[in-house]
Amino acid sequence: MTKSDEKKYLLTAKQMAQFVVDGFLFFDDLIPEELNKVVLQEEKELKDSGYDFWYKSQAIRSVFELPEIKGILQSLMGNAIYDHSYLHVVEGRDMKGRGHEWHYDSTYDVRPYAFDIQVFYFAHDAPAEMGPTLVLPGSHLRRINSRTIARYKNIVGQRQLAGKAGTICFVHHGLWHCSQPNYTDQSRFMFKVRFRPDQKQSRLFNIEGYDSQEVKDIFLNGSQAWLGDERKHEIVRRAKLWRYLVDDDLVDVTPESALQRMSI
Template structure:
């Protein structure tokens, strides 16, 4: 597996926000000419797994190793992170109905963050083209797929409508689905993973006034969980990313931190 090292691109508060939300959206970070070239490639290789694109230097340099995306990945997975080995394309003819809510197969739950699932829009994806819908904080919310699919619209869900060149990073276990598309035409959505190869530590841009004890670990309502559980889960993941999982403890009641 190929690996990559680069400079960090996220600060303390941004890493913590990723722990709370379970995703990070980087709008329009891929150049227009690369987006167009990607669409042309996908028209030639129209399978649901066009992994041949990972052999194209222009794609690897501008999408997989995109400065902003790679800088964020480095902060979440550490230096020498592993590069994608498979490329998937959710290529949909619109209009189309919404998918069922689901977690992708082989999801694991807990504070460890050893890989990321990443999505890339090579074209504008407006609301009428069925953008991916994400449920904030649900990467900590375990449920069997057969008990998730019957939900329709969920209050507080984030519909990732975005311009061409947008990349969004997610925790693999987050609840998501393709939203309903009322428009017409093809919608491409590339999906791939990055991998951790080094032990976690505070490997991002440090904010001088950031304090673990007073940081805001709360997810905006609705949290879909029992009171304060969102804070506890986000804090545990954040401590894990610091390499301080052994120091994380919850006394309960008002005993936080």
């Protein structure tokens, strides 16, 4: 992929702002249908550990060679370094299991702003009744011990990543999530891969308009209902992450320009 092609597929400032607000980006139109079919067939044929799928399936690696996918990963972390992956399989009518508990994947992270990316990919249609991953938008900057939130059941504003074949979601490693019961007769396959950055995650996307009112409105209007009285505090956390991503210590997307007014 040439430099011009790479820029063509980079995330826009608005897309990146939405990622900072929600903690994930959802797409259902990037993977060719024929490639989804090949991946699904190989998922069904896997006999060994789900950890081996990345190495045994040329098709799944081909998904991550698509220019659209490479452009998104480039925007989020530069040259993404493969960390680990797993093929999650939930059999039909499986309504049990520890996996249905809310959790956070990184119990310990010393980085103030940097983040890993986890990618959730469904090669087949994944309607709500099949139990695709449940996420809590906006929870990614709330650091907790991994299963402290396992006692929760439903949280206002939660979203299920239901979609058609080829649905792929790029997730901040701190986003709260859980699997769901599969009420259908078909097995559910979800491939999950984690990447880590090899550099400072600043100005890696198309930064045009990063300080526009349109982008600021994404932050100001992006409050989730579950935040309650913590809404403004969360916007400040997101605004600081935005400064890191755009490498500009003066840009301010907080209500009442709080970062500017309270800077020393």
